[in-house]
Structure formats: structure tokens, C-alpha cells
Amino acid sequence: MLRIINIGLILILSFGTAVADSFDPFPIDIIYPKPFATIGSVDSTFIFGSVSPDRVARLEINGQNISIHEEGGFIAFLPIEPGAFEFDIMAISHTSDTIFLDWPIYVPVPGKSFAYDSLFIIDKNDFYGNLSLTEGDMLTLTIQATPGCKAYFSIPGYADSVPMAEMPPRIQPYWGEAVFGTGAVPDSMKIRGFYSGFINIDYRKLTDSTRVIYNLKAPNKDEVLSRILKEPVEFIDFELLKLLNIKGQKYESLSRVYLKINSDDFPRTLRFKDSVQIVRVGPMKGYLSIFQPEGVQAVAVGREGPWIKLRLSPDQSGWVNESSIEFLDAGWPPPRSYLKVVRCKSESDRLLIEMPLSARHVYRVEEEDQRTLRLLIYGVTSDTDWIRYDFNDDNLRLAQWSQIEPEVYCLKLCFNKPIWGYDTYYVGNTLKLQINKAPQDIDKMRDKKIVIDPGHSPDPGAIGPTGLKESKANLDIALALRKELEKKGVEVIMTREDMSDLPLYDRPKIARAADADLFISIHNNALPDGVNPFENNGVSTYYYHPHSIELARSIQSELLKGTDLNDYGLYHGNLAVNRPTQYPAVLVECAFIILPEHEAMLKTEKFQKKVARSIRKGIEKFLKEYDRE
Incomplete structure (x- = not known):
């Protein structure tokens, strides 16, 4: 429950809104995280928002003094603990009135190894649904179970007692790395007891759906002692001795998904029915090929949940979602x-x-x-x-x-x-x-068609400490950039000129319809939980196709010169507005809106013009240097 306390007076608040007539507390507006939110499983994170600078003289969160920007915005990066957690916020006014605010969040508890004194198995495979496998596939399975045991799996009617090896302890990606750094993760943050095994699928059929059976067997006394004696003294895990209490016991568990092997469902020819289809390298994995048109045919050879496996060649496969394809009649030959x-x-x-x-x-x-x-x-x-x-x-x-x-x-x-x-x-x-072909008079700006895309809207994007929406900040910079470009004789096409709604995938359509020469998307940055905003901030530029990288380099270099902000990097980024192939396209993150200083700058016409001028110079540099060795 959120609490606000003022020198003996306790008010119960609902999501930060005061309800007392006799007391007008100076507001503490927390933008992120939201109350009772579940954040990432991290060991530190940021909290930001604003106070009334004319009323609040000092702000503390969890005992640390927090700097307040002259406009009232603040951000803190603080250690947190797993489970139910509260930020204890104290604001002191210029007249020494004090308000205490408890701000609850939930931090997921990091995973743990199972205890050695009982047998347990959890299926840890990230399959998207039931499997249909064909000859030549390799099925790899992983479980988390009691460490120090012997594990194997069976496929009823197909394979029995396939061994599973106990893998080295797994490092949890967030917990430990932020504090201790790569390579210094303590044993307490490593999870033991992951077992993996595999089987190559041959010609035999298993047409009825079945579930994999996992088996775990506790070691006997000699096996436990042998394992302990193999380790150097400083690395011995004496918890292994608890396995002696369950020696010889067995445990069995079933997989979450069903599987078929060499069923009559495959192979089968299919046809793409979406106008723009993506073929991936695995279910929900990276892109193998984009913008495949309607009517393309391919051969399906397997399935994982809603994902259909394609045989593109003897050595190349791809995956598409079943919602975007239709199966052709049985016997329809593959395209050749x-x-x-x-x-x-x-x-x-x-x-x-x-x-x-x-x-x-x-x-x-x-x-x-x-x-x-x-x-x-x-x-x-x-x-x-x-x-x-x-x-x-x-x-x-x-x-x-x-x-x-x-x-x-x-x-x-x-x-x-x-x-x-x-x-x-x-x-x-x-x-x-x-x-x-490149536009005529490539080294000049005049008569070029440039699309400017102010990112977001209807969604607000990121929100700054005092409530500035990224969608508004993006539009302000985009309008300033339009003026800069039009002075140079550029034909500017705006994807939006106000705060009207514009779906994400309509933005590239506008550029293609206009036969654009260049596409520039304007954004302002934020960070995920666990990343320190005081160490990770600045300007950054993103491209997708290699023919856009020089435009990204030129804009990034001019932004660094023109804004004096940190270099947050040049990135290949799989972003929807950058994926079209017809023209060079980049996305620019001009500043970090979650930082009070950056948010304050983004509100000013001076900074908006500075960013716009830098982007314009970057475009000019790109055009002038095109076709230079």
C-alpha cells in the first residue's frame, strides 16, 4: 500500500493521489516504475519523477540524497533486492516540512539450484508448442533437476534411455553481472542441475502424438564419493553428501509438449498468403529473408507449435508462422x-x-x-x-x-x-x-525527397521525469528539421505533423508511396531495468541494411559535434522503419528523455534547432561523400 506521512499525519493514497482536505502535501510524481509493477530480475534499477522545486529543498530515496533539477525532475539508480521491495522516499520542504512516501515494486526472485536431498525435474525447453519432426532433424532436450544425479529421456515407441549430461552451472545474466562484472559471478548466483541430451531423428515413424519421459536417478555411495574426490579441495561441494540420503532413488516426469516423428502431415507444399512475409532462421528467431510476397511457394517439413519449418535447400531451412500460409492440396509438387x-x-x-x-x-x-x-x-x-x-x-x-x-x-x-x-x-x-539509382545532383540537397518520421503517437513512447512525452519531443525536433531542410530546397514529407495517430507500419508505406530518397526517424531514448543511466546515455543512430550505414555514420558524427552529448553508439538495429530496402533509412535517438537534464533541453527551441541542424549537416555530409572511395 502507498503511504504518505507528514509529521504525525498519515494519509493512505491510491497510486499517489492525496485524499485529505486538511492537508495539501507537496506532490511527488513518480513516472517510473509504476506502483506494484514487476520489473526485471536485476540487482539495481532507476526510479524517476518530479517534485515541486519551489517547495522541495531536499529529496532522499532509500537513504541516498537525490539531485533535483531546477525544473523539478530527478532520477536515481539504486540497489534493490528480490521479492517485494519498497523505495522509501523522503522529501523535505524549504520550511522543513517532511513527507515520506513508500513506493512498492516487485523484483522477480532469481532462480536457484534444487536441493540435494530430494529428486525433482522441471522441463526447461522453450518450445512454442507441440513438435512434428522429420528424418534428419536433431531433437535437443534440457531439464533442470536435482544436481549430481544421472538423467536420461525416452520417447515411447521410438527411443529408450537416451543419456542426458549434466552441464556446467548456468550464469544468470542480470544478477551478478551488474555488480561483479563478467567473469566474477559468485557461486551463489550460478544454477546447478541443468541436464541436456539429444537424438538424431531417423527414418522410423511415430505418428501418434506422445510425450517425452524424463528419468532421474540418484547416485549410489561410491558414485558420490568418487565425484567428491575428483575435485580439488577448494572446489568440493560438500552438499553432494546429502545425495547419500536418497541414494538409488528414481524420479520420472513428462515433457510439456507432445511430438510426432515422420508423420504423414509432412512434407507438404504451402503458399504464402500475406503480402509481406518474413522467413526466420528459427521459431521467433532472427530474419532469414524479409518482404516475401504473396504467392511464394515452399515445402513444409515440420512444425513447432504455430511455427512451420520450411526446407529451402538440402542445407538450409526457414520458419514461418502458420497464420501467414495456406497448405496446398496433398501431392502438390514443390516449386522447381x-x-x-x-x-x-x-x-x-x-x-x-x-x-x-x-x-x-x-x-x-x-x-x-x-x-x-x-x-x-x-x-x-x-x-x-x-x-x-x-x-x-x-x-x-x-x-x-x-x-x-x-x-x-x-x-x-x-x-x-x-x-x-x-x-x-x-x-x-x-x-x-x-x-x-542515386538521385540527380547527388552532392546537393536541392530537390531531394526526404521523409521525416517523428516516432510514436498514438503511444507516447518514453516519458521524462516531469511528464514530457517522447512523441511530443520527437515532433518538435522533426518540425525543426523540416525547416532546416526546406531552407536547402529539400522536398520534405512528414509522416505526421501533429499528435494524430499513425500506426508504426504505415510510416514506411508513406515513404514508399512518395518515392523517397531518404528516410529519417526521430526518437529520444530510455533504458531497460538494470542499466545505469548515468553511465549509459548520449546520442545514437541506428541502421538496418548496409547501404544505410554511411548515412548513419554521418548523422552520428555531426550530432556528436553539434550537441556535445555523449556518444551512445552506432547500431545495426532490426527496427521496422529501417527495414525497407528502397532507400537509405536511419533512426536517430537524439537524447535520453529519462534524464532530467536531457528532458529539460528537449523542451527548448534552442536544443531542438541544434539537433535539427546537426542532422541536416549529417545528411549533407552523406550526400557529398557518396561515391567517394
Whole structure:
């Protein structure tokens, strides 16, 4: 319960709102964390908010004196403890009135090893649902159980007593690292008793769903003593002796998920039904290929919950969500094409490379360097005798095919100039790779089309100590940047000009519809629980595709010169607004809105203009240095 105390008077508050008529407490407005919130499992975190600077002379949280900005904002980074935890806040007025505020949160208790005096098993596999496996798959399973025992698993009707090895103690990523640093994690923060085992799936079928059986057996006396005697004296864990109380006992547990092996459900040809499909390297894992169009076909060979495994080639698999695909009729053959000819067509603002196929195949575009692209097409075999260039094009230096795997066709394109942007799409079954040319008069700002995206709205984004919303701060900087660019003759397209709602994925659509030359998204930063904001802050810039990195570098360097803020880094970031391939795109984190000093600056026209001017200079630098070796 939140409490506020004023010299003998106790008021019960509901989420910080006073309810007494006889007492007008000076407000303490906590922005983060919210009361009763569950935060990350960390050993230190920040708390920030504001007080009335004309009424509060001193602020203490958990006994530490906290600096108050002249506008009333404050932030503290303090040690916390697992479980129910309270920040004890004391504010003292200029007239020595004192208010105490208890601010409760919950910190998840870090994991522990199981005790040695009983047998226990927990399934620790992060599967997204039931499994369907096929020949050639490897099934790896992990449990947490009583340390020092023997573990194995069985698949009824398929495999019996598959051994599981006890792994080295696991380090918990937050607890310990923040205080002790990497490599200095105490034994008390390590979890023992993780066992892992694997089995290679062969041709045999297990069509009925079944659950894996885990078995744990306590060691006998000789095994316990042998293990103890193998360790140097300083590393002996004498808790192992407790295993003697349960020697020879056994324990059995079932997996959380069911599995099928070589069922009749697979293989099966499917078709993408979403207009923009992502193929991942694993269920909910990194992106293998983005922007796959509707109608692309592939072969499904397995499943993990809602995630469908694709066989792209003998050595390459991918994963898609079942909500974005439809299975074709049983017996529908996998897509196969033999690519005979590649043809290039030059237009005023682009180079089109056309590849007629027999079906729509999964593809992947890789930027090897600033002047080299590789297009991989899965399920395609070369029959390519002809590659036709367009002699009016002066950019494509070399086009060369290779069959890098039996079912993976590779087209390598080497250019004379740095890659500006590209698009990949199907017209019928013809795959088209569109190489966008750099704008005319590349070294000048005039007549360039630049999209400015003030991040967030309708969501507020991060919120500063005195309540400044990031969505508002982003808009103020974006409007200042528009003025800077328009002075240089730039055609500016704003994704929003006010605080109106604009969904995230509509922002790149605006840029593509406008045939943008550049895309700049404006943001202001915050931090996750457990990261010290006094040591980790500044300006940072993010790109996704390699052809955007030089724009990111140029803007970051000018922001550092123009703002005098810390360098928080240049990042490759998988951010939605940076993923489109048609143009260079970056996201800029101009300041840290959760820091009182930064929040105060973000409210001023002076700082907004300073940031806008720096971004404009960064764009100018990028354009002037384009195509320089």
C-alpha cells in the first residue's frame, strides 16, 4: 500500500493521489516504475519523477540524497533486492516540512539450484508448442533437476534411455553481472542441475502424438564419493553428501509438449498468403529473408507449435508462422525452376533485372559490401546461358551466376557506384530485382525527397521525469528539421505533423508511396531495468541494411559535434522503419528523455534547432561523400 506521512499525519493514497482536505502535501510524481509493477530480475534499477522545486529543498530515496533539477525532475539508480521491495522516499520542504512516501515494486526472485536431498525435474525447453519432426532433424532436450544425479529421456515407441549430461552451472545474466562484472559471478548466483541430451531423428515413424519421459536417478555411495574426490579441495561441494540420503532413488516426469516423428502431415507444399512475409532462421528467431510476397511457394517439413519449418535447400531451412500460409492440396509438387536467362533493363531512375521462373520461390538479398549484391533464389537450378546487359546503364559492372548449393541459385551483381536502394518483387512468375539509382545532383540537397518520421503517437513512447512525452519531443525536433531542410530546397514529407495517430507500419508505406530518397526517424531514448543511466546515455543512430550505414555514420558524427552529448553508439538495429530496402533509412535517438537534464533541453527551441541542424549537416555530409572511395 502507498503511504504518505507528514509529521504525525498519515494519509493512505491510491497510486499517489492525496485524499485529505486538511492537508495539501507537496506532490511527488513518480513516472517510473509504476506502483506494484514487476520489473526485471536485476540487482539495481532507476526510479524517476518530479517534485515541486519551489517547495522541495531536499529529496532522499532509500537513504541516498537525490539531485533535483531546477525544473523539478530527478532520477536515481539504486540497489534493490528480490521479492517485494519498497523505495522509501523522503522529501523535505524549504520550511522543513517532511513527507515520506513508500513506493512498492516487485523484483522477480532469481532462480536457484534444487536441493540435494530430494529428486525433482522441471522441463526447461522453450518450445512454442507441440513438435512434428522429420528424418534428419536433431531433437535437443534440457531439464533442470536435482544436481549430481544421472538423467536420461525416452520417447515411447521410438527411443529408450537416451543419456542426458549434466552441464556446467548456468550464469544468470542480470544478477551478478551488474555488480561483479563478467567473469566474477559468485557461486551463489550460478544454477546447478541443468541436464541436456539429444537424438538424431531417423527414418522410423511415430505418428501418434506422445510425450517425452524424463528419468532421474540418484547416485549410489561410491558414485558420490568418487565425484567428491575428483575435485580439488577448494572446489568440493560438500552438499553432494546429502545425495547419500536418497541414494538409488528414481524420479520420472513428462515433457510439456507432445511430438510426432515422420508423420504423414509432412512434407507438404504451402503458399504464402500475406503480402509481406518474413522467413526466420528459427521459431521467433532472427530474419532469414524479409518482404516475401504473396504467392511464394515452399515445402513444409515440420512444425513447432504455430511455427512451420520450411526446407529451402538440402542445407538450409526457414520458419514461418502458420497464420501467414495456406497448405496446398496433398501431392502438390514443390516449386522447381530452371533459370535460363537474366536480362537487364535501364530506366531513368532504376535498373531492372528480370529472371523468368516457373513458380514464385523464396529469395534472399545480401549486401556483400557497398557495391556488391547477392540474390539467392531457393529451389532454382541454373540453366543460364545468357545474361543480357543494357548498354545504356553505366552502373552494373558485372553480373555473374553460381549454383552455390544443388537447389540454391546465386546471382552476384557488382556495381560501379555504392548501392542506394533496391526492391525485389514478382510480376507473375518473373522475379524482378530493381536497383534504384542515386538521385540527380547527388552532392546537393536541392530537390531531394526526404521523409521525416517523428516516432510514436498514438503511444507516447518514453516519458521524462516531469511528464514530457517522447512523441511530443520527437515532433518538435522533426518540425525543426523540416525547416532546416526546406531552407536547402529539400522536398520534405512528414509522416505526421501533429499528435494524430499513425500506426508504426504505415510510416514506411508513406515513404514508399512518395518515392523517397531518404528516410529519417526521430526518437529520444530510455533504458531497460538494470542499466545505469548515468553511465549509459548520449546520442545514437541506428541502421538496418548496409547501404544505410554511411548515412548513419554521418548523422552520428555531426550530432556528436553539434550537441556535445555523449556518444551512445552506432547500431545495426532490426527496427521496422529501417527495414525497407528502397532507400537509405536511419533512426536517430537524439537524447535520453529519462534524464532530467536531457528532458529539460528537449523542451527548448534552442536544443531542438541544434539537433535539427546537426542532422541536416549529417545528411549533407552523406550526400557529398557518396561515391567517394
